[in-house]
Each structure stands twice: as C-alpha cells, then as structure tokens.
Amino acid sequence: xxxxxxxxxxxxxxxxxxxxxxxxxxxxxxxxxxxxxxxxxxxxxxxxxxxxxxxxxxxxxxxxxxxxxxxxxxxxxxxxxxxxxxxxxxxxxxxxxxxxxxxxxxxxxxxxxxxxxxxxxxxxxxxxxxxxxxxxxxxxxxxxxxxxxxxxxxxxxxxxxxxxxxxxxxxxxxxxxxxxxxxxxxxxxxxxxxxxxxxxxxxxxxxxxxxxxxxxxxxxxxxxxxxxxxxxxxxxxxxxxxxxxxxxxxxxxxxxxxxxxxxxxxxxxxxxxxxxxxxxxxxxxxxxxxxxxxxxxxxxxxxxxxxxxxxxxxxxxxxxxxxxxxxxxxxxxxxxxxxxxxxxxxxxxxxxxxxxxxxx
Amino acid sequence: xxxxxxxxxxxxxxxxxxxxxxxxxxxxxxxxxxxxxxxxxxxxxxxxxxxxxxxxxxxxxxxxxxxxxxxxxxxxxxxxxxxxxxxxxxxxxxxxxxxxxxxxxxxxxxxxxxxxxxxxxxxxxxxxxxxxxxxxxxxxxxxxxxxxxxxxxxxxxxxxxxxxxxxxxxxxxxxxxxxxxxxxxxxxxxxxxxxxxxxxxxxxxxxxxxxxxxxxxxxxxxxxxxxxxxxxxxxxxxxxxxxxxxxxxxxxxxxxxxxxxxxxxxxxxxxxxx
Numbered sequence: 001x002x003x004x005x006x007x008x009x010x011x012x013x014x015x016x017x018x019x020x021x022x023x024x025x026x027x028x029x030x031x032x033x034x035x036x037x038x039x040x041x042x043x044x045x046x047x048x049x050x051x052x053x054x055x056x057x058x059x060x061x062x063x064x065x066x067x068x069x070x071x072x073x074x075x076x077x078x079x080x081x082x083x084x085x086x087x088x089x090x091x092x093x094x095x096x097x098x099x100x101x102x103x104x105x106x107x108x109x110x111x112x113x114x115x116x117x118x119x120x121x122x123x124x125x126x127x128x129x130x131x132x133x134x135x136x137x138x139x140x141x142x143x144x145x146x147x148x149x150x151x152x153x154x155x156x157x158x159x160x161x162x163x164x165x166x167x168x169x170x171x172x173x174x175x176x177x178x179x180x181x182x183x184x185x186x187x188x189x190x191x192x193x194x195x196x197x198x199x200x201x202x203x204x205x206x207x208x209x210x211x212x213x214x215x216x217x218x219x220x221x222x223x224x225x226x227x228x229x230x231x232x233x234x235x236x237x238x239x240x241x242x243x244x245x246x247x248x249x250x251x252x253x254x255x256x257x258x259x260x261x262x263x264x265x266x267x268x269x270x271x272x273x274x275x276x277x278x279x280x281x282x283x284x285x286x287x288x289x290x291x292x293x294x295x296x297x298x299x300x301x302x303x304x305x306x307x308x309x310x311x312x313x314x315x316x317x318x319x320x321x322x323x324x325x326x327x328x329x330x331x332x333x334x335x336x337x338x339x340x341x342x343x344x345x346x347x348x349x350x351x352x353x354x355x356x357x358x359x360x
Numbered sequence: 361x362x363x364x365x366x367x368x369x370x371x372x373x374x375x376x377x378x379x380x381x382x383x384x385x386x387x388x389x390x391x392x393x394x395x396x397x398x399x400x401x402x403x404x405x406x407x408x409x410x411x412x413x414x415x416x417x418x419x420x421x422x423x424x425x426x427x428x429x430x431x432x433x434x435x436x437x438x439x440x441x442x443x444x445x446x447x448x449x450x451x452x453x454x455x456x457x458x459x460x461x462x463x464x465x466x467x468x469x470x471x472x473x474x475x476x477x478x479x480x481x482x483x484x485x486x487x488x489x490x491x492x493x494x495x496x497x498x499x500x501x502x503x504x505x506x507x508x509x510x511x512x513x514x515x516x517x518x519x520x521x522x523x524x525x526x527x528x529x530x531x532x533x534x535x536x537x538x539x540x541x542x543x544x545x546x547x548x549x550x551x552x553x554x555x556x557x558x559x560x561x562x563x564x565x566x567x568x569x570x571x572x573x574x575x576x577x578x579x580x581x582x583x584x585x586x587x588x589x590x591x592x593x594x595x596x597x598x599x600x601x602x603x604x605x606x607x608x609x610x611x612x613x614x615x616x617x618x619x620x621x622x623x624x625x626x627x628x629x630x631x632x633x634x
C-alpha cells in the first residue's frame with residue numbers, strides 16, 4: 001500500500017506533481033475571500049418596473065403561443081405536393097411559401113419564448129450570486145486503498161496470475177476479434193490497379209461535344225479563340241469514364257502557340273505534332289484536385305481553375321503560371337479519322353487529374 | 361478624444377461597436393436592369409452602309425481608324441469582325457468605350473437600333489464575320505431547356521455561374537451577369553466571343569443548341585428562389601458571407617445581451633434613498 005501516501009505525508013512533503021492529478025496548491029475556493037455583499041430580498045422592490053417587465057414577458061409568451069399555433073396551421077394548411085396544390089400553381093413557389101411560413105413561425109415562437117425567459121430572469125428575479133463548490137477529482141485515499149485490495153483479491157481468486165497458459169490463450173482468443181474491424185476496410189473497394197493511369201481515349205476514338213454529342217471537323221472550330229468541351233464518343237452515360245476523359249478543344253490563330261519541352265518518362269515528346277490545324281486538346285481535369293477547368297480567356301489564353309485559381313497557359317502547353325497545380329494539364333494527341341472528324345491519336349501519355357501516391 | 365474615452369465605457373458601446381462592424385462589412389446588392397432593344401433587322405443595302413459609314417467615322421473611327429483598320433495597341437481592326445460583334449458591343453453599351461481597357465461594362469447605349477444596324481452593315485461590308493441572327497433564330501419557342509442546362513453547365517457556367525449571375529476571371533477581370541442580356545445579345549456573344557470570352561461558333565454549338573442555352577438562361581432568370589432570398593444568386597460565397605457576418609454577428613449580440621452585467625436598480629435606488 002505504499003503507492004498511496006497517508007494524509008500526513010501529502011501535507012508535509014510536497015511531491016513532484018504528476019500531470020493530470022490535482023495540484024496540491026491551495027485552490028481558489030479554499031482561499032477565503034472577502035465576504036460577499038448581503039443578498040437582496042427575494043421581492044423586487046421596484047413594483048412599477050416589475051409590473052412592466054411582467055407584462056412584457058407575458059406578451060412574449062402569448063406571441064410564442066400564437067406563432068406555435070401558426071406553425072401547426074401552416075403545416076396543415078399549406079399544400080406542397082404536386083397532386084394537392086391548387087390547379088395551375090407552381091410547385092416551387094408552393095414549397096417556398098410553405099418553407100417560409102414554417103420557418104418564420106417556428107423562429108418567432110422559439111425566439112419569443114427565449115427572450116421572455118431571459119427578461120424574466122434579468123428583470124424579475126433578484127440578483128443573487130451563487131457559488132457551487134467542486135469536490136476534488138481523486139477519490140478519497142480510503143476508497144482507493146479498498147479498491148486496490150479488492151482488485152488484488154479478485155486477481156488471486158480467479159488465478160489469472162497463477163495460470164499463465166489460461167491468461168495467454170484468452171488474450172489469443174480475443175486477438176482476431178480485435179483485428180476484424182481492420183479486415184473490413186477491404187470492403188472499401190478493389191484497388192484501382194492501373195485505372196488512374198489510363199482513360200478510355202484510344203486511337204481513332206472520335207471526340208463529340210458534351211451535351212449535343214456532335215462529332216467535329218476542324219472546319220467546325222475554324223474561328224481562333226473558339227473553345228468547346230468534348231467527350232469520347234459513346235461514353236456519354238459512363239460516369240466513371242467521363243470523370244477522367246473530359247477534354248477541352250481550343251483553336252488558336254497560326255503562330256500563337258509555343259511548345260515547351262514535355263517529357264514523358266524521360267523521353268522528350270513532340271507535342272506540336274499532337275494538334276490538328278492549330279486545334280489543341282487538353283485534359284479538363286485540374287492537376288491539383290480534379291476540378292473541371294474550362295474557364296478559358298481567349299485574350300490571354302489563360303485556363304483558370306475556379307476551385308483554387310490554378311492558371312494554365314493554353315498557348316504554351318498548358319504550363320502552370322499561377323496557383324497550386326503541380327503540373328501542366330496533360331495534352332491529348334489528336335488526329336483526323338477516315339471521315340475527317342477529330343479523334344484521339346492515342347490515350348493520354350500521362351495520368352490525368354490530381355497526383356496520387358505512386359504517380360511519381 | 362476624452363469624449364470617446366468616456367463613451368467607450370457606455371453600456372451600449374459594445375453593441376454599437378459590433379453593429380458598426382456589421383454595417384462596415386455588410387453586403388450591398390444593387391440590381392441594374394437595362395432596357396431591351398427590339399431586334400428588328402432592317403435590310404442591308406447601300407444607303408444603310410453609307411449611313412453606317414458616316415456614323416462610324418463620327419463615333420468609332422477615332423480609335424478603330426477611318427477604314428476600321430484598327431490602331432496598334434489601342435483598338436483592334438474590325439475588318440472581318442462581322443455584324444454580330446458590332447451588334448453585341450454596341451447594343452450592350454460596351455462600345456463606344458469610355459476608356460481604353462481590357463474590359464468594358466454594360467451601360468445604356470446612346471444609339472438607336474437602326475443606327476447600330478447601319479454601323480453593323482458597314483462593318484459587315486468590309487468582309488467576313490458572323491451576321492446578326494434574325495428574331496426567329498433566337499426564339500426560345502420549342503427549345504429544349506434541359507439540354508440548354510447541360511450545355512450551359514458544360515460551356516458557360518464556369519465563368520458566368522450556374523444561374524448566369526457572373527463571376528471572377530483571372531487578374532481582376534470578371535464575367536458579366538446575364539440577367540439583363542437579350543436573346544440576341546446572348547446569341548451574338550456566343551458567335552463572336554467578345555473580350556475574354558471564347559467563341560462558340562455554329563460548328564461547336566449548333567444554332568438549335570444556342571436557342572436551348574438561351575431558353576435555359578431566360579427560364580432560370582424567371583425561376584423563384586426556393587431558399588427565400590436570392591443573395592445575388594452567386595452561390596456559396598455570398599451565402600457564407602451573410603451566414604458568418606450576419607448570422608454570427610446576430611448571435612454575438614444575443615450572447616452579449618445574455619451575459620451583460622446586470623445594472624441593478626435595487627442597489628442604485630437604495631443609494632438614492634440613503
């Protein structure tokens with residue numbers, strides 16, 4: 001029982017304080033303070049003021065009652081269902097009216113109730129300061145000694161200390177149950193494998209406009225400064241594919257584009273050969289966090305990501321000129337298919353979208 | 361200064377400071393509505409072109425040059441710009457510009473529709489460029505608003521916002537609100553790509569799809585605001601700003617009232633009597 005010093009020890013030897021235990025220094029509540037001013041009598045002596053406050057509180061409570069009734073009336077009375085609203089009425093307007101009535105009546109009811117209660121407390125009850133003392137956090141030494149004694153007795157009776165085989169096999173029995181939740185993480189889904197590195201674009205796959213699904217010839221994008229979002233033909237309903245395969249086509253005037261060196265895995269690629277008739281195709285997925293980037297300014301050739309203001313220079317290989325994006329937008333090699341429509345010459349040569357663990 | 365010092369201790373000073381802060385940071389909205397010019401297309405003929413040329417020399421040539429050939433670093437050449445560009449720039453009041461700038465704001469135009477069409481006919485006679493669409497081309501009757509929404513979200517919303525309320529571009533430039541735009545103005549803007557806006561020609565966004573987009577813009581403009589206040593329909597930014605400054609400021613005021621030191625009348629009255 002030596003861990004628990006006796007009361008006398010505690011008071012005579014200041015021991016080093018353990019974090020989490022109460023300080024042995026005298027607490028604020030122990031220090032005698034100046035005697036508080038005498039409490040006032042329970043009756044507010046200002047009769048006129050009290051009567052006025054009482055009337056105000058009663059009025060607020062009646063307002064709360066009426067607003068509460070109004071809430072019920074609005075709930076019962078205002079129809080929002082398309083089948084039940086009056087013929088010819090707008091369902092959106094009906095929902096707006098219902099929301100407004102329900103919300104404002106409930107707000108008025110709760111606010112009036114709360115305001116009334118506060119005025120009651122502040123103007124009608126006497127101003128008496130009350131102090132409630134806290135007991136010390138640790139239990140009494142006698143209780144702690146008793147607990148330790150009982151714990152030791154229990155350990156001895158159950159023989160858990162004397163039979164190590166039982167003790168260890170019991171721990172072994174609980175081990176799989178403790179690990180089981182970790183195994184459930186497997187249900188988060190299969191590993192992405194190489195999905196992050198590839199899109200559905202492949203040689204000869206046509207680019208069609210998102211929405212209208214029209215294939216495009218270079219003549220369709222003849223005006224410099226044109227821009228359009230395209231998707232791979234036939235994938236308009238494949239959300240998984242579209243999440244990575246969105247592409248913007250931008251038309252430049254001759255001589256407007258320049259070509260910084262773009263390396264893929266150490267080899268220099270000739271990205272100027274990836275354009276058709278000054279039409280260049282960039283991934284629409286921001287390389288920072290994957291927002292769609294299509295905010296294109298034809299005067300400055302900036303492509304801006306609306307999420308974190310990453311700015312890419314479309315006339316210079318979509319190089320990053322501002323913002324948190326770590327790398328340029330990947331460029332999609334373009335070709336013309338046999339019918340003269342714009343199509344991909346291959347998949348993107350590098351992963352599109354944000355960085356991931358193994359991207360390098 | 362001493363008067364401020366003494367008033368700082370006034371019981372209402374805290375409320376006044378918070379309320380003052382709220383006013384300073386408060387968001388003010390002004391809705392400007394522009395008049396819509398009716399789009400009746402007079403036929404382009406030699407008289408109209410001659411009239412347009414004389415108007416051009418009066419109002420435009422000081423920057424764009426006597427033959428619309430442009431002036432280096434000041435104004436672009438209008439040869440090949442087309443009638444649609446002239447219609448958009450002049451009917452929205454952006455041209456004649458008040459000052460040399462990468463961006464001109466919408467303002468009331470001082471030209472009549474006939475004068476704008478005359479200047480447009482003159483510029484078109486210089487060669488090339490898209491024409492002003494006929495009223496039937498911008499009619500939203502029978503247009504597919506749902507497809508218009510999809511096309512708007514894909515191609516327009518990143519700059520103009522999902523409800524066409526406008527938004528920020530790079531380096532302080534802005535995309536304007538579409539709330540005051542007429543169907544012909546929206547159509548000609550897509551055709552010509554004014555200022556920083558890219559061109560959405562008939563090859564990429566077909567004339568039928570342009571009508572769908574216009575129908576979506578007009579429909580959205582007339583939509584009720586189910587949440588109550590529109591807050592400019594600029595999205596989460598204003599909603600957050602109002603929530604934090606307005607809502608939180610209100611809660612701060614309530615908290616100050618709840619915890620304010622009670623001025624005890626009992627005590628003061630007792631003092632007065634003694």
